[in-house]
Amino acid sequence: MYEVAIIGAGPAGASAALFAAKAGKSTLLIDNDKGMTRRGWYENYYGIAEIGGPDLVETGHKQAVKFGAELVAEQAVNLSPSGDGITIETESGKTYEAKHVILATGVLTDLAAKAGVETKDGTEPRIKTVIAVNAEGKTNIGGIWAAGTVAGVSVHAIITAGDGAKVAVNVISELNGARYVDHDMLKA
Template identity: 40%
Template structure:
């Protein structure tokens, strides 16, 4: 079987896009499959300890690396990987959307996966109005009525984005207030797009071929109301979801992938980096470095698979692979 790509990177955080940047710069045909852009850095409003950058938001940091990776030729699609198999020397990667991609090498850099609500209709309408990445998908629903389920610092960015893109957004949250920051809330409410739905939770997502409404339950009164929306943005944190690769890797007691310092797992050609691996220090700069290490290891592996010699992977010089 012939592979469509040299390397597929699973994950759109700092580790994933750092890996994609280096792989693409080494002239590997590179595909990134990501459920969102930013991963856990979407929860970080201010990064002050990333070398050479005095202050930056988490989303902006990842966005810059994302742009670099695409500049060097990496392709990016937004979907969720649900299965990976190895057929001979080729990896087959299947997504929730039903698409299948093949590659000589795979880099697992999906960190922790966005949490889901676990309500009826959520799985059915993924990529059909159910989104876990406001920054990725809000432009597709510009000028429409949508819903946002988020609170705390996680809600800052999506609320800001929807205030500029949506006609109106129902902001659904379980407490009395979504964010205990008077200045921020005043700035959002003054725009006039947000409709607060406090003490509430989504219990169902409804529609035909796409999202048409969400059913919301008041946690105090038990009252149900149906809100007509064309999309629901769910940003409530992240969890580790590695079950779909447990047949290819070793996991520790926390479900993290065991990889060595080169990013290698127990399966040849399968590498891992970032918060999804067992390394104890979960920092953006470390995840980026691990992504780079995995990409360079993947490059050497792919070159060997193609019968070529790797003379050097010192990326700061334009070393050629032959």
């Protein structure tokens, strides 16, 4: 069983996976490679002069994998509570289990709704429905969290990346039983 599974590997999902894996948590990152970030051009992403969406997504995947996240190219089709975690079923029929699942599915709420996760009206232009979350990113179902556009934050990639990191820190903190902080220092 994974400690953390993230569904969706755009900026929110890959950022969440990067934080979880770097914190030493067994981390699964499931991506169907259909996210809208790949179609974008970014000149407003802090720390990067400019970058195309495909390169931004690939860089995020590489960072998460570098720290130990397992990246799986699949379409998640079902979530169900099981024992002390959540079972994720994919289109190919494979199943994965995780203590915590972070939904970072961009504009898509169908997987969440099918699992009984509460949704609400979105506030961003063209985003009709989002997952209802509390300030930490928790949904109404224990062990299921949401981050990024699907959780109602702005569609801007830099903002969704930050939200993915925030939710991951909250999941890690819950797993650890104490607030988690990750600050690297320059080597002397």
